[in-house]
Amino acid sequence: MSGLLTPYKPSAAPWDEARAASFLRRTSFCPSEREIRDAVSAGFGATLENLFAKRDCRDHNELDELGSPLALRENIEALRGWWLRRLALTARPLSGRLAVFWHNHFATSHVKVRSAPMMLQQLRTIERHAFGPFEEMLIAISRDPAMIVWLDNDDNVKGRPNENYAREVFELFSLGLGAYAEHDIREGARAFTGWSQKNGRYRFNRGEHDYGSKEVLGSRGDFDGDDVVRIAIAQPACASFIATKLLREFVCPAPDTELVDAVAEQLRSSRFEIQTTLRAIFGSDMFVNAPRDTPRIKSPVEFVIGVVRSLEIDAAAQQLSEATSQMGQRLFEPPSVKGWDGHRRWLNSATMLVRLNGVTSAVKSDRFQPSRLRSEYDLTTPDAVDAWCQRVTVGPDTRIDLPPAPDDLDERMKDRLRFLLSAPEYQLA
């Protein structure tokens, strides 16, 4: 294992409240007080393993069952709210983060697909493969009906290949610009001919598939789509491409080459097992003990879900959907095949105002219950309230000058949270 991914040892730097809060903020959404306390008492090893737990909580699972009926209503707005509610309730927040991450990676929009059931099916595929080998995920996505509609693979037939899907497999899904040639796209498109869908089911149309020999990225053979995916993933550029994207999501917006190489090596050695790679990143001293100086700007989903999870607000699906959409991230409707640009693009004068207004509404809402939180976490003094507010927002280790606040503890909590959630530090992950 590379020196950059040397495992973190709690004996050298204690696993305390500050480290636990910072770790959870970066691996999941903003944690609640309960999650921080549980992480500290469970210890680092158990906390790391919990990120990859297989089972979710009852509330989440109950909600999960509603996906299918909602999709059949063809109400994408309701489905968006449902997804966000699941993110707010899940006991597996890393799984939720990864689903949004891969949704952005394989950006597919309902605006063109126009089928909520197909969009749900793609989300299910992403969730099923989010931690698994990347090859399996890319093969599954290549057969995904929503993706087939989105990138016009229905029109990709023998003799008249449509290059849209093959181009994105190389450019956006596996290799990145510059690691392939136009010839590879043309030949790759031939391999995907006949991969179509009917009524939301993948269908291989033999009559329209080109069974001839193709030359893709230096290899020659009677390739089909699965072969092209395997050939692309075997390219050296693929590991670096995926490593960079994972690091941008979880570590810093511009990872240095050394770190990318270390994670790429980890990916290759684990046969592109995402779970193994993430475990190595999250378990490293670099991640736990010495976070990078250049943090990322939280996406609207991270921001909104973070607020409701950390403040333990039971927000309605529609509210979550409206808030994230107004901040510039409409799930199931990324702006283009490239997905959302993210980071600095998330903030401008308009979206920042929406974030500030959202914070005020959340704290003033009846669904935020300061008295219950004070009682549950024994916050009986102004100092305890201040410390709690800081712990569940920017973290106890962040230096921030707090302005004067009311003496009434509930009002003080609201006032402090309004300030901290609006602070630049909270916009960063």
Next chain:
Amino acid sequence: MSRFSFRFVFGAIPILALTALSNAADKSAAEYVPSGAVAAVSLHDGAGSLERLKAWMQRSGVEDARLIQYVVESPQYMQAQIFAAGFAASAKMDLWQAASAILGRDVTIAVFPGSNKEAEAMVVAIASDSAGVARLLEMAHTLTGLTRDGAPDPQRSFKVGDNVVYRAPPKALHCFTGDALIVTNSERLMRVALGSETKLASDAAYRAAEEAAPKDAVVVGYANLAALREIPKLKAALEQKPREPLPGMLVGGWQQHLRSADEVTAWLAPSASGLKLQLATRGGADLPTTHAGYAPTDAVQYEWRPDELPRYLSQIQIERDWGKLFNEREALLSLPAVGDLVRFATNISTILGGMDFVNDVLGNVQAPLRLVMTRCDLSDARVTPSPILPGFALIAPLRPDLDEMFERKLFAAAQSAINIININGGQQGMPSFLSEVDRYRGYRVLFSEYVDPPGTEGMETAAGGEAFVSDKPRGSLRYNFAPCVSIAERQLLVTTSPQLLRDLIDAIDAHKSAPEKASRPTLDAVDLDFATLADLLRDNRAELVINRMLQEARTREVAEREIDAFVELLRYGRSLRVALETRKDGLKAVAELDFRAGADK
């Protein structure tokens, strides 16, 4: 299900006789309240009503209903109940006795125009158990420090004659004199109440309200509309022309009446199996000639009743002369609303193809327009829609002089409208309607149905292949909507389901007579059948639970409990009818709520 009888025997007290009595023990609450209230409400025999309510709750089982239990078991309710029960117990009473003692024989609430734009209010309750109320007050005074060592705190009390008036924060004053508990926010009103000035019981408006009410009325009230119209917000609301065409046409006539009426009287009384509430305006001018559309002269009376329809749910009846209203639009509506109305008429004319909406449709229909809703029977449906909508039917009587050509044009227009819906749906990838002209019981009908109902195999699989609880595939909202048209016995029928169209034709055909001219005031009405509403909600239980889970952030268990409790409570109701009569001398609104003896399961 046997009907539960609400036959109360109320001893209404003749006001005129009461005013002549000088004995304080027999005085009514209105004889304490000062004259000149802008609005007043009296609750007669509150203690008796409470007893009857308690008896009904026990007998009907409603106190065991889940929604009631849900409220009763909530921590907030339990805290309040423990406090109130403790308080009552210290006065040697239980909670019901305490409430009965305070509500007593008679309660009057009155509002007065106060100084500094703040309304003044007074509540007077004639206790049925003076000693009990005195004990309760004594407890309250001791607990709140209004009395010290048994004597009134001079800082927080003053005397009017022999009566002690207590001042409790922030502005409330109260006094218990004889058997009357007087509470007000105005020292002036309190002094008048305890003095010998003229009282509310002598006011002509109050007396008229009492006289207009039936003898067994539980609640009687009145409001001085002329005085209320001086409130700037109310004045603006009444004088402003509606900004939306539809609300303007629906309520514009009532608004016009309220602009000139002198007062409104109201009463609530038990009926044979429920409650009846009536509100009526008095005085005021007749509708101006520019508002003739609100009082149609050609309204007809139907022979058949909508509750004869299978699975009847609700009916809304509106009586307007739509053609006249369209012509009077500039006088009735604000400028933007007029623009919206004209645009709407133009668009509908386009959709209808060969028919002009204003001349051919509005000009040929008579009043009343009826919207009937029934629950759909989906036992033979290939796909269970989700949600399951009720079937809607619009029924309009047509002028008697219309010829065959009108019917032909109507069917052509209906087909044109369905084609436009199909073009629009096709652009959005939705399935299209297949329309068919046929005959049913000799009447020409246009049916439509989806060629390929949504919710087919592919969609089911695409959604993840998770099975529904139903044994049939589920379709989306669109499936439960298939426009149909017919004319039967001079009645234009437009429905959203072929089944409802057939049911309507069956009902009309059974009477076999065209509607006759109505000889009654203009009547707008809403009727609702609670049992069918409960069935409809039960049909859509899964949808409602999903909505509560997503929108109210409930767990499945809580969402299901809430929906089930609400549906169960509905089953204690039988029907609701709200009718609004527009007469030359004013408006009369009557609401009748009928209950069942117990919930149908």
